Amino acid sequence: MAWSWRFIDAGGELMKDEDGADAGSTVEFPTQSDAESWIGEHWRQLSESGVHSVTLYEDGREVYGPMSLEPPE
Template sequence: MTTPQWTWTFQGADGQPADAPISPVFTNQFDAEQWLGQGWRELAGSGVAAAVLLNEGRPAAPAVRLSSEV
């Protein structure tokens, strides 16, 4: 039995894949979402505009915008 893999892919403001950072690999969705919730400000500060959660390499949810603007 294989362990599920959850990762994040990141996009810049232009919608193109961001060069960095590289997402850790998580074994469940909760841990992946918690990680993003704790670090989104740092990611946004490094130029990441959105994050997409992947499950086994496939999008699991719509993109999450990383902005503190309302």
């Protein structure tokens, strides 16, 4: 099993990387816990680079999301 994130911009569109693939999809994690730990460590940098929300996938199946990366007010 492989876990990955998809990044969504403020307009609700899937973000693409420079190769045209869904941004985030090329970084895979062996477990859900690893994926969630990674997003917990990197959400600020992602948000600052234009990622508005993320959705978690397991082997191409949507698990949950979108989850906002906007800081709490």
